[in-house]
Amino acid sequence: MRHFLNIRELSSEQLTHIxxxxxSFTSVDGQAVKKVxxxxxxxxxxxxxxPSTRTRTTFELAAKRLSADVLNINIATSATTxxxxxxxxxxxxxxxxxxxxxxxxxESGAADFIAKYVAPHVSIINAGDGKHAHPxxxxxxxxxxxxLRKDFSYLSVAIVxxxxxxRVARSQIEALNILGAKEVRVIxxxxxxxxxxxxxxxxxxxxxxxxxxxxxxxxxxxxQKERMQGAFIPSEHEYFQLYxxxxxxxALAKPDALVMHPGPINRGVEISSEVxxxxxxxxxxxxxxxxxxxxxxxxxxxxxxxxGAAIES
Amino acid sequence: MERxxxxxxxxxxxxxxxxxxxxxxxxxxADGKVAAIAKPPDAWQADQTIDAANKLxxxxxxxxxxxxxxxxxxxxxxxxxxxxxxAAAGITSLACLPTTDPVVDSPAQIxxxxxxxxxxxxxxxxxxxxxxxxLQGESLSEMAALKAAGCVGVSNVMRPIKNSLVLRxxxxxxxxxxxxxxxxxxxRDLANNGCIHEGLTSSRLGLPGIPAAAExxxxxxxxxxxxxxxxxxxxxxxxxxxxxxxxxxxxxxxxPITADTSILHLFLTDQDLQxxxxxxxxxxxxxxxxxxxxxxxxxxxxxxxAICSDHQPHEIEAKLAPFQSTEPGSSTLETLLPLIxxxxxxxILSLCEGIRLVTQGPAEILGIPAGNLHVGERADLxxxxxxxxxxVSSETILSRGKNTPLLGDQLTGRVTxxxxxxxxxxxxxx
Numbered sequence: 001m002r003h004f005l006n007i008r009e010l011s012s013e014q015l016t017h018i019x020x021x022x023x024s025f026t027s028v029d030g031q032a033v034k035k036v037x038x039x040x041x042x043x044x045x046x047x048x049x050x051p052s053t054r055t056r057t058t059f060e061l062a063a064k065r066l067s068a069d070v071l072n073i074n075i076a077t078s079a080t081t082x083x084x085x086x087x088x089x090x091x092x093x094x095x096x097x098x099x100x101x102x103x104x105x106x107e108s109g110a111a112d113f114i115a116k117y118v119a120p121h122v123s124i125i126n127a128g129d130g131k132h133a134h135p136x137x138x139x140x141x142x143x144x145x146x147x148l149r150k151d152f153s154y155l156s157v158a159i160v161x162x163x164x165x166x167r168v169a170r171s172q173i174e175a176l177n178i179l180g181a182k183e184v185r186v187i188x189x190x191x192x193x194x195x196x197x198x199x200x201x202x203x204x205x206x207x208x209x210x211x212x213x214x215x216x217x218x219x220x221x222x223x224q225k226e227r228m229q230g231a232f233i234p235s236e237h238e239y240f241q242l243y244x245x246x247x248x249x250x251a252l253a254k255p256d257a258l259v260m261h262p263g264p265i266n267r268g269v270e271i272s273s274e275v276x277x278x279x280x281x282x283x284x285x286x287x288x289x290x291x292x293x294x295x296x297x298x299x300x301x302x303x304x305x306x307x308g309a310a311i312e313s
Numbered sequence: 314m315e316r317x318x319x320x321x322x323x324x325x326x327x328x329x330x331x332x333x334x335x336x337x338x339x340x341x342x343a344d345g346k347v348a349a350i351a352k353p354p355d356a357w358q359a360d361q362t363i364d365a366a367n368k369l370x371x372x373x374x375x376x377x378x379x380x381x382x383x384x385x386x387x388x389x390x391x392x393x394x395x396x397x398x399x400a401a402a403g404i405t406s407l408a409c410l411p412t413t414d415p416v417v418d419s420p421a422q423i424x425x426x427x428x429x430x431x432x433x434x435x436x437x438x439x440x441x442x443x444x445x446x447x448l449q450g451e452s453l454s455e456m457a458a459l460k461a462a463g464c465v466g467v468s469n470v471m472r473p474i475k476n477s478l479v480l481r482x483x484x485x486x487x488x489x490x491x492x493x494x495x496x497x498x499x500x501r502d503l504a505n506n507g508c509i510h511e512g513l514t515s516s517r518l519g520l521p522g523i524p525a526a527a528e529x530x531x532x533x534x535x536x537x538x539x540x541x542x543x544x545x546x547x548x549x550x551x552x553x554x555x556x557x558x559x560x561x562x563x564x565x566x567x568x569p570i571t572a573d574t575s576i577l578h579l580f581l582t583d584q585d586l587q588x589x590x591x592x593x594x595x596x597x598x599x600x601x602x603x604x605x606x607x608x609x610x611x612x613x614x615x616x617x618x619a620i621c622s623d624h625q626p627h628e629i630e631a632k633l634a635p636f637q638s639t640e641p642g643s644s645t646l647e648t649l650l651p652l653i654x655x656x657x658x659x660x661i662l663s664l665c666e667g668i669r670l671v672t673q674g675p676a677e678i679l680g681i682p683a684g685n686l687h688v689g690e691r692a693d694l695x696x697x698x699x700x701x702x703x704x705v706s707s708e709t710i711l712s713r714g715k716n717t718p719l720l721g722d723q724l725t726g727r728v729t730x731x732x733x734x735x736x737x738x739x740x741x742x743x
Contacts, residue, residue, distance in 0.1 A: 108518055108520050108636065109520070109636040110635040112589045129519075197516060
């Protein structure tokens with residue numbers, strides 16, 4: 001596996017291998033192991049064209065625990081920034097003998113684009129591109145689910161909220177389908193659903209009550225404030241009334257259903273504090289597992305000897 | 314200027330849809346005009362003979378929409394470079410768009426383009442002028458002056474028009490000057506800065522989609538105005554089955570409209586964008602397989618009077634970016650005819666109908682004396698080896714724009730000779 005750009009090009013075996021490798025980087029309590037010398041002497045660049053706290057810091061921690069050198073580069077970008085300068089930036093960094101670029105970019109396809117032009121010895125990990133994909137987030141979500149529920153084939157998973165603008169949702173849907181989840185549901189008003197979403201392998205619900213019925217996992221998505229301006233929804237209030245995850249609504253799911261959220265959460269907009277901080281919430285565990293999963297992905301792109309038979313270039 | 318030679322082209326398969334010729338015959342050219350077909354004129358003496366046995370002899374193709382990029386965007390292409398590419402493509406007349414810098418909204422711009430084209434001498438260049446001043450969509454351009462300077466039609470291309478009333482006035486005024494309006498039907502609000510057809514692929518890739526309704530809503534709106542005002546209008550680059558159906562209905566109802574689609578819309582679909590290939594970034598976007606079939610049916614049932622290449626050459630850097638930041642459009646002049654022949658090969662069109670859509674059809678839309686080989690007409694023609702295989706590459710196409718999604722593809726059929734005003738101006742030596 002030279003690059004890690006999106007989920008849909010990977011097989012169930014490859015995804016499972018990533019999860020197993022992540023498992024090997026965790027101690028019994030699920031914490032990532034403190035330090036291994038696997039990537040000593042390697043240089044990893046966090047190349048972020050868009051602000052991020054969680055993803056950048058967990059990647060940084062993951063790289064450091066693998067003993068790699070880490071460089072953080074935040075590039076303020078605008079819609080007018082042209083590809084020419086993007087490639088120039090890339091070639092300049094490449095010249096510093098780097099091994100991996102972890103790329104976050106506001107445009108869909110940016111990581112694919114960079115991967116096409118990067119030097120052959122450099123790997124690209126997609127840390128979120130536009131509305132396209134956020135595959136490492138999806139993998140840490142899968143890791144969390146597997147850690148707590150073992151077998152995907154019994155699971156009904158509901159993803160609730162702004163699917164249209166969510167790269168996380170797209171990658172989750174792909175991962176859940178590839179890993180063989182029993183059912184993947186999306187729950188949202190039509191304004192927040194992408195065209196032909198059912199063809200992505202999901203069952204579509206506009207009604208939260210029907211959609212949440214008997215599910216094993218509820219994944220809530222963040223609602224961006226600017227969606228009101230785009231006339232996607234009338235108000236946060238009405239959104240919460242219809243789609244906000246309250247204890248009453250969560251009671252429609254299986255009694256032990258997991259509550260997940262890629263963060264950062266908007267309390268009182270898509271999720272009530274009682275649920276976010278409640279016993280079924282695994283939101284902070286997701287963050288914790290993020291380090292081990294990112295260690296696994298880094299080690300798999302960077303050191304070929306780690307690549308099991310299941311993962312090919 | 315040197316005297317045009319007496320030229321004879323013998324034994325070629327002559328296809329002239331307008332004059333209903335589709336047979337092996339000879340053509341004789343004198344004084345830059347077609348002098349005779351089949352048998353030479355009296356006292357004929359040829360200065361030059363071309364043996365066209367086993368080749369097609371066609372009226373020079375007529376291209377409805379080529380961006381020549383000059384003045385103002387010479388880093389992309391020049392009139393010299395693109396008219397040479399046109400000659401290599403067998404295109405002897407083309408219409409260029411007002412989207413230069415500055416835009417073509419004054420006679421001076423038209424004169425400049427005509428001067429540069431004449432200097433180049435590779436193709437007859439006709440100018441479509443701006444419908445509104447500066448293409449700003451707010452006030453009318455001086456259309457009478459543009460017409461007097463030779464412009465063959467007016468268009469706002471893809472630039473927005475402020476409101477429906479401005480569009481209504483622009484249409485009426487253009488009609489007063491007897492100018493055809495070349496309209497691009499896309500509702501900008503519904504298009505919402507999209508860059509790909511709205512559907513499964515846009516959803517999977519997380520790219521903003523342009524729904525088919527952005528086209529059909531605009532077509533419906535403009536048809537309502539055209540019906541009210543009775544203004545001659547040409548719909549450029551129809552991309553959806555539903556819009557094609559609406560155009561067909563309006564033509565049946567005798568509205569004064571024509572329409573075209575682009576050659577790449579007849580081959581590509583949104584599925585060709587799977588890996589974010591910026592070379593497939595186009596406006597309007599490539600639609601679904603069903604839309605592509607609908608467009609092909611539109612060729613067969615007469616909905617479309619022309620197929621255009623919609624040539625938009627770019628510098629390499631324009632496509633070196635994440636998909637949404639790449640500039641839309643492809644360099645397409647030199648692949649137009651081979652793809653027409655491909656439609657013929659696939660039995661979608663007869664040879665005669667295929668050639669009509671790139672000769673007589675566009676010539677009539679532009680109202681220019683081109684696209685046929687009637688005796689006494691301008692001797693613009695091309696000779697084509699319809700069996701010759703070639704591979705599209707930056708070396709094999711002459712356009713300065715190498716931005717085509719067909720790079721690396723093998724096509725069949727290539728122009729061997731192009732004759733403009735009776736003079737051999739291009740010969741393929743390969």
